[in-house]
Amino acid sequence: MKPKPDSRPKYWRSLSELEGDPEFHEFVEREFRSPVEQEAPTAAGRRRFMQIMGASFALTGCYWKEEKLLPHTKQPEGFVPGEPVHYATHMELAGDPVGLWVKSYDGRPIKVEGNPNDSVSLGGTGVAHQAAILGFYDPDRSSKPLQRGEATSSEAFDQALLLAFRAAAKKGGQGFAVLSRATRSPSLLRLKAELKKQAPEATWTTYEAGYCAGPDKGAELAFGHKATMRYSVEKADVIVALDSEFIESGSPGALGSVRSLASRRDPDVGEMSRIYALETRLSEIGSLADHRVAVTASAIPALVALLDARISAARGEAGAQAAPSDNALGGAEAKKVIEVAAKDLLEHAGQSLVVVGAKHAPEVHAVVHRINVLLGNVGTTLTYLEPAESINGGADDLAALVAEMEGNKVETLLILGANAAYDSAADIEFKAALSKVKQSFHIGLYVDETAELASFHAPEAHFLEAWSDSRALDGTLRIGQPLIDPILNGRTYVEHLARFLGLPETSGQAIVRKTLGLRADKDWQSAVHDGFLGQPSKSLEVKLQTIAPIALPQAVELEVIFDLCPKVHDGRFANNGWLQELPHSLSKLTWGNAALVSPVTQKKYGLKDGFRCKVTVDGRSIDLPLMIAPGQADGTVGVVLGYGREAAGVVGGSKKEETDIIGSDTYKIRPSKAPHFASGAIALIDAREDLGITQDLHAIDDIGRKGQKDREDQLIREATVAEYRKHPSVIEHKVHHPPLLSLWQPPVSYDGHKWGLAVDLNKCGGCNACVIACQSENNISVVGKKEIARGREMSWIRIERYYKGDENSPAVRQQPVMCQQCENAPCEQVCPVGATMHSKEGLNDMVYTRCIGTRYCSNNCPYKVRRFNYRNYNLEAYGITPYTGTDEPRAKLKAMAFNPEVTVRSRGVMEKCTFCVQRIQNVKIKAKNHKRAIVDGEIKVACEQACASGALVFGDLNDKQGRVGKAHSVPRAYELLQELNNRPRVNYLARISNPHPELSTQDGHAEHH
Amino acid sequence: MVTPSTTNPYQGPLKGDNPFAQITDNVSRIMEAPKPPLAWYIALGFALMLLGIFGASLGYVVWEGIGAWGHIHPVAWGFPIVNFVFWVGIGHAGTLISAVLFLFRQNWRTAINRFAEAMTIFAVVCAAVFPGVHIGRPWLPYWMFPIPNQMGMWPQFRSPLEWDVFAVGTYATVSILFWYMGMIPDFATFRDRSVSTVRRFVYGLLAMGWRGSSRQWHRYERAYLLLAALATPLVLSVHSVVSFDFATSQLPGWHTTIFPPYFVAGAIFGGFAMVVVLAVPARQFFGLKKIITMKHLELMAKVILATGMIVGYAYAMEMFIAWYSGAMYEQFAFLNRAFGNFAWAYWTMIFCNVLSPQVFWFKKMRTNVWVIFVVGIIVNVGMWFERFVIICTSLTRDFLPANWGAFIPSPIDYATLAGSFGLFFTLFLLFCRYLPMVAMAEVKAFIPEGHIHDH
Secondary structure (H helix, E strand, O other): OOOOHOOOOOOOOOOHOOOOOOHHHHHHOOOOOOOOOOOOOOOOHHHHHHHHHHHHHHHOOOOOOOOOOOOOOOOOOOOOOOOOOOEEEEEEEEOOEEEEEEEEEEEEEEEEEEOOOOOOOOOOHHHHHHOOHHHOOOOOOOOOOOOOEEOHHHHHHHHHHHHHHHHHHHHHOOOOEEEEEEOHHHHHHHHHHHHHHHHHEEEEEEEEOOOEEEOHHHHHHOOOOOOEEEEEEEHOOEEEEEEEOOOOOOOOHHHHHHHHHHOOOOOOOOOOOEEEEEEEEOOOHHHOOOOOEEOOOHHHHHHHHHHHHHHHHOOOOOOOOOOOOOOOOHHHHHHHHHHHHHHHHHHOOOEEEEEEOOOHHHHHHHHHHHHHHHOOOOOEEEEEEEOOOOEOOHHHHHHHHHHHHHHOOOOEEEEEOOHHHHHHOOOOOHHHHHHHOEHHHHEEEEOOOOHHHEEEEEEEOOHHHOEEEOOOOOEEEEEEOOOOOOOOOOOOHHHHHHHHHHOOOOOHHHHHHHHOOOOOOOHHHHHHOOOOOOOOOOOOOOOOOOOOOOOOOOOOOHHHHHHEEEOOOOOOOOOOOHHHOOOOOHHHHEEEEEEEEEEEHHHOOOOOOOOEEEEOOEEEEEEEEOOOOOOOEEOEEEEEEOOOOOOEEOOOOOOOOOOOOOOOOOOHHHHOOOOOOOEEEEEEEEOOOOEEEEEOOOOOOHHHHHHHHHHHHOOOOHHHHHHHHOOOHHHHHHHHOOOOOOOOOOOOOOOOEEEEEEEEOOOOOOOHHHHHHHHHHHHOOOOOHHHOOOOOOOOOEEEEEEEHHHOOOOOOEEEEEEOOOOOHHHHHHHOOOEEEEEEEOEEEEOOOOHHOOOOHEEEHHOOOOOOOOOOOOOOOOOOOOHOOOOHHHHHHHOOOOOOOOOOOOOOEEEEEOOHHHHHHHHHHHHHHHHOOOOOOOOOOOHHEEEEEEEOEEEOOOOOOHHHHHHHHHHEEEEEOOOOHHHOEEEEOOOOEOOHHHHHHOOOHOOOOO | OOOOOOOOOOOOOOOOHHHHHHHHHHHHHHHHOOOOOHHHHHHHHHHHHHHHHHHHHHHHHHHHOOHHHHOOOOOOOOOHHHHHHHHHOOOOOHHHHHHHHHHHHOOHHHHHHHHHHHHHHHHHHHHHHHHHHHHOOOOHHHHHHOOOOOOOOOOOOOHHHHHHHHHHHHHHHHHHHHHHHHHHHHHHHHHHHOOOOHHHHHHHHOOOOOOOHHHHHHHHHHHHHHHHHHHHHHHHHHHHHHEEHHHEOOOOOOOOOHHHHOOOOOOOHHOOOOOOHHHHHHHOOOOOOOOOOOHHHHHHHHHHHHHHHHHHHHHHHHHHHHHHHOOHHHHHHHHHHOOOHHHHHHHHHHHHHHHHHHHHHHHHHHHHHHHHHHHHHHHHHHHHHHHHHHHHHHHHOOOOOOOOOOOOOOOOHHHHHHHHOOOOHHHHHHHHHOOOOOOOOHHHHHHHHHHOOOO
């Protein structure tokens, strides 16, 4: 229901309103919007009130001197304290917006959820989105403008920036440069155009550390014009992924792609697709693939060329790449798989898809475009869309700016968020160049490495406290609304730009609304309510051009491959404890980065697991810990960017605050000419490193390895689709056990609800979004590296990673394990104080207040999903030592990230997954109030909500036709450790692979014993 | 009624005019001497130092959180529970010697039963410390007791930990009663011999008006017999129940039906070893060689040999059943125990508990004080390792390999282990000095001279 402005009750919200402050009135006007789910005649007023109240409550005497906490003199109509409300917004990361629903509880955002109506992400989220809540309440965020490191006023900052711009504008903008990050925000682009209009000579440079020129320029080479690719992976029967991250969050449209990819991996619903992955590291697509081969990055062009040669020959098309010689192809296995894949692609022409990693050269992308066109995939699995306006750029663009700065051509540099002092390539001397700039202005969330060097700094508003817009991959718009007033005085880039450009509208809301051209209130309200707007871009007719032969890269002895960190991205989320402590999906490394090498490379260079090593590229070296990562291509060293920050904050490492630097800065060896992979060297440093890893923390001996191998087939049950179709009971017969009899009658009959969860192993690629979602929803502590190294992590969901097959060409299996909510629960029987009890809906309820911490339940839990608070992790200010004590306002701010619906556990108690009992209760109460039954899918537990691939399904098992009821009834559903007769409520859906018949005999993954 | 058994160590008459007086003298002068031997002071100083460490480390644990211990995610029970089971096990020999051997008329027990009982009680004290402080919220262990309260909380009686509370509680209560009752005639002797008023008052109080009349003796012996009968099943029950903590769980390596007899045998084994470790220096320093004779030590060595072999059989049977079960996780648990990361602990245990007592097959060895003493220590080390192997190594690797971990004890772990010995020895040394270390009245009944007046 839309709010009716007239019905808003008259109550005053702050002293400034009583005094008739015009700015406040303006604020109230622009704050008008509607909530998403609730019928809320007074939504705007309520929200605004709660914003002020929430913020003042948190920050009285700290940041909000002028605000007063005031009680309602009259309760606003429709306002229910303690009832969470969802608001639609979006988060743009490196130019890729993802639609979100953010849960607001009494005026403060507490949980990020995917917007299921988003046309591109389809409701999925990645770790970065889930962790945004903690980033928002980060006390290290910049809170006041600085001038040369000293606090100054916003007015002084504005004045200085205005003067600098006016002076430059008089000269046509000469000497004025802007450095920004990638964006597809129409408002920012509109103001950029405005800036260009007022100061035509001003330069605007965009720098993203993770920028890849390949996709954009590849389309230009192939078609002569730019084109945006939009995949429809659900239509692809055969997918060939060449070193591709196209389903990993952070790459454009990935969340939608993984969902549509996963939809074709369910053998119980239609035909399965087949995935070939040839890649340098074990990626998400590699872990889902039916055939996976590790190849070096420099072999990819040759493999693409071979594929093109085969496809073109079969299609009788001229202008194909010459088939490269065998030794360029990265091994016989890779060649064989590509040959088979080529046949498979041709058989499924028009229903297939070839993708290549963004890091590869434009020529390679051009050839891949050609292959897809030749296969007739355009229009089915792949659509080319008119590219939306966007800005993006990489090392070349930054180098050009730095050259200008060094040539003293830049007098004023305005930096919008970019942290080039940290994340520029090793050979770009941004810091030195910055010192030659007369005046530099930095606007960002943190006083980071760049802000420390800038003459002026102003805090940026976090996306949860700002109006924003962005254009998604398909061309539709995303609109972001603030959930709360800027709690740390930040302003968005557009608000700053609008001010010094002298635009009539300077508030974020007015700017965004003007950009979107929504004059009618109704349209605006509806757009803000939905969080998105507009029609998808038109699809493009593409015509292939002749593509020159790809220059095959020289094979190098050792490739150093740079990737963005799947957790802290390019380093911008380094101060986020949840992300730092998140185990990397393969290495299970937390709090840092490592050089990942295959066992072969390790032996070849005499490296030692868990020791430090020196990695050298172009004569520059760094040292960092080494980890053996089966599945990494031989002859490559995988490193991630984003660590070694020196001004990230108390959590992520800060020289000023004297906290530990987390990980090693790999930008220091990243060459600007080859930013994604480069020839390098590696050598052992004889120093052991205590790594914070959460699996295989201690070396596995032969017995352990054998024991692990013996049981893997039972823990992660697998079959090929052919076997499964022939004998659907193949999964059931993986484990044989005596009849499961119990001495006792089940004490509960579960007549009402019977909650259950299904985990589809065929869909989980191990992206970790569920882990962070769970952490955010359930107030799970951050324990720090030291405690992780002692094996005391607290996560309620653990994604178990197992390698299968030969150590040199392994397949990886990801298995999320959370509390299995056993009906015959071993934990419940052994608790001497009855702190874990069985509910009549079958949940193993945990009564924290009753727990005395005998830990017997954990010992008796065969899944070991219970986590114990060995220390007072939360009192230690959410894991991070400098915030000891509860009176510190900074610690209080951090504590705002806690979900008020979930108890914050203290020292000495056991905790575990509750199936998000608070969510179950909320929906039950709502259904009861409306006197109706709970609809299947109405309760979405946090992990399920976050999961982009739809691998997790929660619901009532009594509803046999419900999603979870159906999932539990398919023949490939099995209970983990079923033979123990615990009767878990979580069922795993066995992994069914779809290998090509020609490859299946030699393929380790399809074999069964 | 009491017939001299073939195992009576007092075959020949004790030297001296009046053997009865001599026994009284020998035992009482320890208390009466103005100063105990220097060794006692040294030992007490050392014990107090360890006790200080114990107090400090437990204080630190309570203050800082039990994260101070080396527990990690899969290994939720570490040193504290190992120590608990170890001390409870030590506490077995006392009741066994006092009650079971009494009922079986093994009269040689009289020389050692008193301090074996004392040892039991002190070991139970040491054991009782650990469950309380090992829990996450050490200020709440009383929630495990069925105390009616306004919160409506009640213990969960299906939990073996709850059974433990009662098993150990009952055992401690009965042991203290038994020990104290046995001392009453000897307290009276002390009282009668005391010259200082304070001592006379204190021992008089403890003696509860004992006059040594026939009626008192008669009732005393009846009561003693009844208590012995009551205590006997406890010898079996307490460690059986402790073993249920493990046996009833699902963890491979714990879930074993052999545990109750195996734990009881192990406890007697360890308990006897501790008795010899205490008896050897005690008879040396307090001049009790005539009362605790070589024969006593030899008999105890035989018990150690016998129980050690039961324990060895249990180890072998565990392995066999693991193999025979065909259960993968079970097989792995035992394979891992013997050859995994903690193989060194397993083989230490085998050496200490199975191999070292084998020397007692030789009479020369079992009549050599030094050999007995050293083997006693080795067996105690072995029994500690047995609990460590069962508890910790089983936990390090259970079902899901992703959970596997290793256990690295923290300094606090070692401090509390050493400290618990401090508590034990402090109590024991005070006992030696101030309480009748040998049951004088009972010994007198069984020396040859005593039989003249027998029925």
